[in-house]
Amino acid sequence: MATAPALRLAGVSVRGPASGLGREREAPCGAARPGLQCWRRRGLVLRCQSGAVATTLKKGEEASSSLESSAAEAARDRATGFTVVMKFGGSSVATAERMKEVADLVLSFPEETPVVVLSAMGKTTNNLLLAGEKAVSCGAPKASEIEELAVIKELHLRTIDELGLDESIVSGFLDELEQLLKGVAMMKELTLRTRDYLVSFGECMSTRIFAAHLNKLGKKARQYDAFDLGFITTDDFTNADILEATYPAVAKRLHGDWIDDPAIPIVTGFLGKGWKSCAVTTLGRGGSDLTATTIGKALGLREIQVWKDVDGVLTCDPNIYANAVPVPYLTFDEAAELAYFGAQVLHPQSMRPAREGGIPVRVKNSYNRHAPGTVITKTRDMRKSILTSIVLKSNITMLDIVSTRMLGQYGFLAKVFSIFEDLGISVDSVATSEVSISLTLDPSKLWSRELIQQELDNVVEELEKIAVVHLLQHRSIISLIGNVQRSSLILEKAFNVLRRNGVNVQMISQGASKVNISLVVHDSEAKQCVQALHSAFFENGFLSEVEEADLAQNGSPVPVNSNGALYGN
Ligand SMILES: Nc1ncnc2c1ncn2[C@@H]1O[C@H](COP(=O)(O)OP(=O)(O)O)[C@@H](O)[C@H]1O
Ligand SMILES: N[C@@H](CC(=O)OP(=O)(O)O)C(=O)O
Missing domain, CATH: 3.30.2130.10 (VC0802-like)
Incomplete structure (x- = not known):
């Protein structure tokens, strides 16, 4: 977890550059989309300092030095009772059928109060990246014809149609995406910052579709963009680190909203907000796992579930060797090492919040929900392990x-x-x-x-x-x-x-x-x-x-x- 010098905000101590202290000014954050642009949303104020951290503060609220939640806050947290975070990767929500299946899966645990984290649908992130790369060299008039743009449009509009939802849920994003690609084509340049903004469209659309679907089924859900929810990161575009201020900000917002109006939170994985730039950042490929474990730690949940398209962490990559079999138990250290050394199944940084919060991670198969999966904990019996x-x-x-x-x-x-x-x-x-x-x-x-x-x-x-x-x-x-x-x-x-x-x-x-x-x-x-x-x-x-x-x-x-x-x- 990256840190910077301490700065105090919103009932918690967060990190920020000393030079920024006392020089708060109100100005829009860098990115253009609504929700990043505005400072006041739903009674919350996003305050950025010149060169300092952004976090969510209640309007007019004074910064406080207390690191501890007050007794009242703790009681409120218990009352909201979120129990698990359920993260579904791109492979789990690749089509309308899969969205239906995942909704059914979430609702099949009525005893749980989940927070849901979603990745972009199927290969959307790859397609967005390819579209961005093509835009750099294709020339502005050709930007609208980029094949991957057509694939993304077709997938999201078809999904909306098959789920019987309103096209307006994604049409604004699709139009803006096309404009963005034209802009890249004109500039003949795709900076890392723009690349992150570009890929964020995937998660922004998948979560809105899924939340609308749940609402249509009669289960109240509320969509959140992580960069608006309190995910504050370093400004390392394409590979940002989550800052400590994220935990209290996310907990405060999710609990607060639940108290005001209970609804299942549907959160964009993979995305954050740069603490200096206030622009959209991403957590590195596969970063939705890290979003999930961060929420798990922020809310002190009982369990973090990461739903994939395989029966858990396997003895090797099934694409390399089909005889791979699930590993029933892992320690956080084993899982982190496995991820760091290349097993695509988990994001390399994702074990850290789970380990720090002491929260078990369960890797499950959304295509085979009854398979036991892999349970990752701090320690396990290694007596038989070789x-x-x-x-x-x-x-x-x-x-x-x-x-x-x-x-x-x-x-x-x-x-x-x-x-x-x-x-x-x-x-x-x-x-x-x-x-x-x-x-x-x-x-x-x-x-x-x-x-x-x-x-x-x-x-x-x-x-x-x-x-x-x-x-x-x-x-x-x-x-x-x-x-x-x-x-x-x-x-x-x-x-x-x-x-x-x-x-x-x-x-x-x-x-x-x-x-x-x-x-x-x-x-x-x-x-x-x-x-x-x-x-x-x-x-x-x-x-x-x-x-x-x-x-x-x-x-x-x-x-x-x-x-x-x-x-x-
Ligand atoms: N050791 C491993 N165990 C399980 N899956 C692995 C392993 N190594 C590589 N993989 C690959 O990781 C994929 C799941 O990760 P990922 O594509 O990120 O899932 P999702 O998009 O659902 O989060 C599997 O489909 C499999 O091909
Ligand atoms: N959509 C992002 C983030 C992510 O976590 O995806 P997935 O859960 O499908 O690996 C990516 O493709 O990198």
């Missing part, structure tokens, strides 16, 4: 950096990493000796191909001032998520498999993580490796053999907790 899941992250760049100085020179590592810091490039895995470092970078974090090459050229140029550098592209990281306390066993088995398949591992990193061993191989060998590793670990009775051997040797399976520490120590 390997949980295998994750593949392809198209990784690896750098071998060898110092040009002699052995024993201090400061080499510091110099290397300061170069990455200066260039704002994040490093995934690292292996070091005294005079050399091997590390991997993740180009997928950058959305533009040209930028990747330029960034790589810059980093190599800087590093060559102090070292001999070999840039190795088209590499993959295979991450073995599991019980690192059993690392020798895992590695023995893994290397056996890799040797049999004629694969040479180019880098290995176990590091500080207690749940992950990373192996770097060439891209061309990676999928085959994952498949071979999966069958060796999960399909041939290996895990039960180990369990039996443990029992024979120790009288019980090796007892360790989720941190890899021996039980009883």
